[in-house]
Amino acid sequence: MDTFDVSDRNSWYFGPMSRQDATEVLMNERDRGVFLVRDSNSIAGDYVLCVREDTKVSNYIINKIQQQDQVLYRIGDQLFENLQKLLTFYTLHYLDTTPLRRPAPKKAExxxxxxxxxxxxxxxxxxxxxxxxxxxxxxxxxxxxxxxxxxxxxxxxxxxxxxxxxxxxxxxxxxxxxxxxxxxxxxxxxxxxxxxxxxxxxxKNDTTIHSTSTNCHQLNNSLKRSDLNRKLPAFARVKQARVPNAYDKTALKLEIGNVIKVTKTNINGQWEGELNGKKGHFPFTHVEFIDDCDPIHNTEDVTLKVVSVSSLNNDWVE
Structure with a gap:
């Protein structure tokens, strides 16, 4: 029997993924027991264990359950402390026609x-x-x-x-x-x-990047891990002006010196805020966080505008 490291979450957890995509990945494998774990598309926080059986791919719902101060994971009538223990159990026990043998290979991202x-x-x-x-x-x-x-x-x-x-x-x-x-x-x-x-x-985005382009603002490398993990809301000052596309009704116009109260930092680089009562987004490259910011007592020669941001096999479910 093949062996795998259940502690290596990255090897078996595929994150957000459609049922069809998971099926295609697993049907490309010849061996029974090849599997992956993906996010549930119907219940936020739940997972789906997808397994290559004899002639099909089975999808098993894994429910994330809060019991008092403990989080448990339920598959069928079995409860486990974590996903690693769940997978370990099913390397020794059959699901339908096979136990778990190895995670499906991931394409290099x-x-x-x-x-x-x-x-x-x-x-x-x-x-x-x-x-x-x-x-x-x-x-x-x-x-x-x-x-x-x-x-x-x-x-x-x-x-x-x-x-x-x-x-x-x-x-x-x-x-x-x-x-x-x-x-x-x-x-x-x-x-x-x-x-x-x-x-x-x-x-996978909207415009080809060219290394010779001089149109794009070259990012100041002052953004640190503490910035991305910063407790929000937090103040940030605009360091580059921005006039958004007239057709983008959700983008904010920024002027140098605006002080923004950031409440959400998205991984796509678009942070969110509210300017003069209008909610919208702006590029993280245009601002820098300010520690202990007090916009009222700011000494810069610009008028600062404060921006507030405000059964075991459940194939039928997924």
Whole structure:
């Protein structure tokens, strides 16, 4: 029987995933007992154990249950303290036609740098805009462990990168960058130049990144782990003005010196706030956090505007 390390969550947890995608992954495997765990699409916080059986893929709901001060995981009529113990149990016991044998193989996930990152901690991995990195582990929402092309491993802030996919044509396919990455300016869409760092990938966003483009604001590397993990709400000052697209009704217009009370930091780089009663979003690259900020006593020669932000096999369920 194959063995696997149940403590290596990254090997068997596939995160948000549709039932169809999970089925396709597992049906490509010939062996019974190949499995993966994905998020439930119908009940937030629950999971689904997907297993390759003889001629099909079975989906078993794992309910996350709060009992007093303890969290338990239920599959059928069995209760477990954590997912690792649940998986261990079913390596020794049959689900339908097979026990669990090994996790399904994961396709290497790559990201590409949207901005230069110098790093501020010994565990950080510095990289440049346009550099391709391979994701090893998604430790937190805002920080992932990656490997660069030289084999060095370290942690990076997620807003500094965007997800890429392999492109067999050895060319970067033109796709738009998300609104969080173009710094309020549309990047050049010309195919006249392609950086070698960008070959073999297609970015899952809205505009192709070109390493020679000078339109995009080059990020100040002052953003630190403490910033992304900062307790919110917190004050931040606008360091770069921004006039959003007229058709984007949810984007905020920013002026240098505005002081923003940030309440939500999204991993796509778009943070949320409210300006003069209007709720909206803005790029994290345009602001910097202020410790112990008191907008009223600020001594800058600008008028500061305070922004407040305000049965065991349950195939039929999934």
């Amino acid at each position: 790559k990201v590409i740098g949207r901005y230069d990152f110098e790093g501020s901690d010994q565990d950080d991995l510095p990289f440049r805009r346009g550099e391709i990195l391979t994701v090893i582990r998604k430790d937190e929402d805002q920080w992932w462990t990656v490997r660069n092309q030289q084999g060095q491993i370290g942690q990076i802030p997620v807003p500094y990168v965007q997800i890429c996919e392999e492109n067999t044509d050895d060319n970067c396919i033109d796709r738009p960058l998300s609104s969080g990455g173009n710094c309020g300016t549309t990047l050049a869409s010309s195919n006249s130049f392609r950086s070698p760092l960008l070959s073999s990938v297609a970015c």
